Each structure stands twice: as C-alpha cells, then as structure tokens.
Amino acid sequence: xxxxxxxxxxxxxxGLPYAALEKIAGLVVEKEYEPGTIVLREGxxxxxxxxxxxxxxxxxxxxxxxxxxxxxKLTADILTRNxxxxxxxxVEPYVYTLTAVCLQKTKIFSISGAKLRWLLEDNxxxxxxxxxxxxxxxxxxxxxxxxxxxxxxxxxxxxx
Amino acid sequence: xxxxxxxxxxxxxxRVVIASEQPQAQYFLRExxxxxxxxxxxxxxxxxxxxxxxxxxxxxxxxxxxCYLPHVIGMDRVALSRVGGLDVAEAISEEMPKTRVxxxxxxxxxxxxxxxxxxxxxSVYSIESxxxxxxFIPSEVEYDKVVASPIIFANISAKAHTPPVMKGIKPGDKIxxxxxxxxxxxxxxxxxxxxxxxxxxxxxxxxxxxxxxLAARMVSxxxxxxxxxxxxxxxxVKA
Numbered sequence: 001x002x003x004x005x006x007x008x009x010x011x012x013x014x015g016l017p018y019a020a021l022e023k024i025a026g027l028v029v030e031k032e033y034e035p036g037t038i039v040l041r042e043g044x045x046x047x048x049x050x051x052x053x054x055x056x057x058x059x060x061x062x063x064x065x066x067x068x069x070x071x072x073k074l075t076a077d078i079l080t081r082n083x084x085x086x087x088x089x090x091v092e093p094y095v096y097t098l099t100a101v102c103l104q105k106t107k108i109f110s111i112s113g114a115k116l117r118w119l120l121e122d123n124x125x126x127x128x129x130x131x132x133x134x135x136x137x138x139x140x141x142x143x144x145x146x147x148x149x150x151x152x153x154x155x156x157x158x159x160x
Numbered sequence: 161x162x163x164x165x166x167x168x169x170x171x172x173x174x175r176v177v178i179a180s181e182q183p184q185a186q187y188f189l190r191e192x193x194x195x196x197x198x199x200x201x202x203x204x205x206x207x208x209x210x211x212x213x214x215x216x217x218x219x220x221x222x223x224x225x226x227c228y229l230p231h232v233i234g235m236d237r238v239a240l241s242r243v244g245g246l247d248v249a250e251a252i253s254e255e256m257p258k259t260r261v262x263x264x265x266x267x268x269x270x271x272x273x274x275x276x277x278x279x280x281x282x283s284v285y286s287i288e289s290x291x292x293x294x295x296f297i298p299s300e301v302e303y304d305k306v307v308a309s310p311i312i313f314a315n316i317s318a319k320a321h322t323p324p325v326m327k328g329i330k331p332g333d334k335i336x337x338x339x340x341x342x343x344x345x346x347x348x349x350x351x352x353x354x355x356x357x358x359x360x361x362x363x364x365x366x367x368x369x370x371x372x373x374l375a376a377r378m379v380s381x382x383x384x385x386x387x388x389x390x391x392x393x394x395x396x397v398k399a
Binding site for chain 2: 034056060073076077101104145152
C-alpha cells in the first residue's frame with residue numbers, strides 16, 4: 001500500500017483529511033508502462049482513474065479526417081507527475097473521452113473507479129472534497145484550453 | 161529552416177531531419193548526431209507542419225522530433241500550443257514507413273542546451289531508448305525486435321563525464337625523457353672541451369634512445385591499426 005501522504009501531492013486529493021487519504025491509498029495499485037503503451041482509449045468504459053508518478057503521458061483525441069489534414073489524432077496535453085487522467089471513471093457516463101499514450105517509461109497509480117465511487121457515496125464528505133478537487137483540475141484545463149483558443153484566434157485576426 | 165544541398169552518401173551516414181522549436185535545441189541535436197560521425201543532418205524544422213513537409217520532400221532515413229513541438233507556431237506562455245510532436249511522429253510513420261521516427265521526450269529537462277559540447281564519442285549526452293544508446297548507421301537497416309514499433313520513444317541521456325585518471329608517467333615517456341636529458345647533458349659536456357668525448361658519447365646514446373623509442377611507438381600504432389576489425393557492412397538502428 002502506498003503512503004497516504006503521497007496522494008496529497010495530487011491536486012485532486014490535496015484537500016482531503018488524512019483518514020480519507022488512508023482509505024483511498026488502500027485502493028491504489030501501482031503500475032508501470034513502457035513507452036508507447038496505451039493506458040486508456042477514447043470511447044472505452046472508464047474503469048480506472050490514474051495519477052502519473054513518473055514519466056510523461058500524452059492525451060490524444062481522435063478527429064475525423066478532412067482533406068489535407070496532417071493527422072487523425074491530435075495531442076491535447078502532455079501530463080507529468082501528480083497529474084490525473086481518466087477522471088471519467090468517477091463522472092457519468094463513465095466513458096473515457098481521450099486516449100492516453102506513454103511517452104516515457106511511466107509509473108502510475110491506478111484507482112478502481114467503481115471502488116472509489118462506492119467510497120465517495122458511502123462518505124459524502126470525502127465525496128464533496130474530492131469533487132471540489134476535481135472541479136479545480138477540470139477548471140484549470142479549461143482555462144489552459146481557453147488561453148490556447150484565444151491566442152490562436154488573435155493570431156488569425158491580427159491586422160497585417 | 162536549413163536544408164543541405166548535397167544528398168548524403170552511404171559514407172557520410174544516415175540522413176537525419178531534426179524537428180524542434182528552439183534554435184539552441186536544434187544546434188544541440190545537430191552536434192549530438194553529427195558528432196559521432198555516422199549521420200548528417202539534412203534539414204531542421206521549427207514546427208510540426210514544416211517537419212512533415214520537409215520529410216515528404218527529402219525522404220530522410222531518420223526524423224528526430226521533440227515531443228514539445230508546436231503545430232505551426234508556438235505561443236510564448238501557452239504550453240498547450242506545444243504538444244504536437246507525437247502527432248507529426250505518427251503522421252510521418254504512417255505515411256513513410258521506411259523513415260525511422262525518433263520522438264524525444266525530455267528536451268524540456270535537458271540542460272544546458274545553449275552550451276557547446278564536445279563531439280567526442282565519449283561525450284556527456286546521447287540519445288537512448290529503453291536503456292540502449294541509439295546509433296544512426298546508413299542504409300541496409302535491419303529492424304531490431306526491440307524497435308519493432310513505428311516510433312522510437314527516446315530520451316536525451318546525460319552521463320557525468322569523468323576525465324581519464326592520470327596514473328603517472330608511462331615507461332616509454334620515461335625512456336624518452338632519459339634520452340633527451342642525455343642529449344642535453346652531453347652537449348654541455350662537449351662545450352667544456354675537456355669532457356667532450358664523454359659528452360659525445362652521451363649525445364649519441366641519448367639520440368639513439370629517443371629514436372628507438374619513437375620507432376617502437378610507430379610500429380606499435382601501425383600494428384594496432386592493422387589488427388583492428390573492419391566495421392560490418394550490415395547496418396542496424398540499434399536501441
């Protein structure tokens with residue numbers, strides 16, 4: 001079992017009390033992936049939530065192929081230490097929205113989505129704190145995406 | 161973007177395209193790859209779009225891509241504008257399967273990119289994948305089972321460079337020093353006139369000592385060269 005304090009470094013769990021971290025630490029399974037391994041696929045049933053400990057993971061989304069486009073897949077982000085992926089495991093409809101590919105040898109904490117949801121339902125206070133953390137993570141990613149959108153638009157609208 | 165005007169021959173090594181946004185990183189990679197003398201960089205691209213266009217045009221043997229590559233342009237403080245490396249790596253490997261694609265995943269942490277480093281084979285930095293150093297050897301590429309995947313996920317590895325340990329003066333150098341000293345002392349004795357015969361003998365002895373030592377070194381070096389095994393004609397991209 002991992003040390004509960006380790007989970008506190010992840011923004012998702014940073015607001016939880018030690019007792020809650022202990023319970024969640026009991027659900028964690030440590031996994032290692034080789035470079036190029038797909039950790040989760042877009043469209044698959046979201047059964048696990050992951051926290052990156054070492055290495056890098058690229059999040060890709062699949063796009064239809066219009067004429068002249070470079071690739072069918074586009075990388076949306078590259079995750080590093082203490083960043084989470086697969087939070088769809090605790091949010092309906094429990095389906096992964098992106099594909100995650102390891103770019104380096106990666107160590108990941110994996111938490112069963114079903115067991116975590118059961119824990120959150122059984123302990124509403126923990127559930128509330130965890131969801132607060134999740135909203136912060138999602139809001140942060142939304143903000144980064146917004147910045148990118150604005151920056152790209154301002155480039156195209158720049159007067160010559 | 162710089163493009164080499166000459167097509168590299170087998171003698172010059174594998175033809176490599178580098179894709180990285182920062183000029184310092186491009187220079188660093190160019191020195192790293194060309195420093196070992198087995199590859200030549202034929203083009204450098206600052207973004208994914210240019211990398212793909214250049215690769216289509218030049219059909220290199222290897223393309224080395226920084227995973228933190230902007231698609232067309234990188235916006236200064238927007239990190240998400242620089243995550244296009246894997247996408248262009250996949251596009252190239254799908255479109256041009258004969259081109260080996262190396263995706264570098266730790267250019268953001270390799271330091272110092274702006275320093276000139278030695279192109280000595282024992283240099284501090286190397287490109288590694290799965291713990292093994294990548295070497296870029298021309299044509300006749302045989303795919304090792306370890307690198308069966310279309311994209312090689314690699315890192316820049318930094319090893320501490322330990323200077324060779326000085327173990328004292330070699331015997332050959334000692335003999336040369338002795339011979340040289342004999343020549344000098346002999347000449348001094350010759351100048352005294354009275355001890356000239358002794359001086360002459362010392363000069364002759366010293367000169368013979370130095371000459372024989374130099375000759376022995378030349379023979380030894382030639383012998384080592386002819387006994388060295390020739391490199392194999394089959395080439396591999398090792399990982």
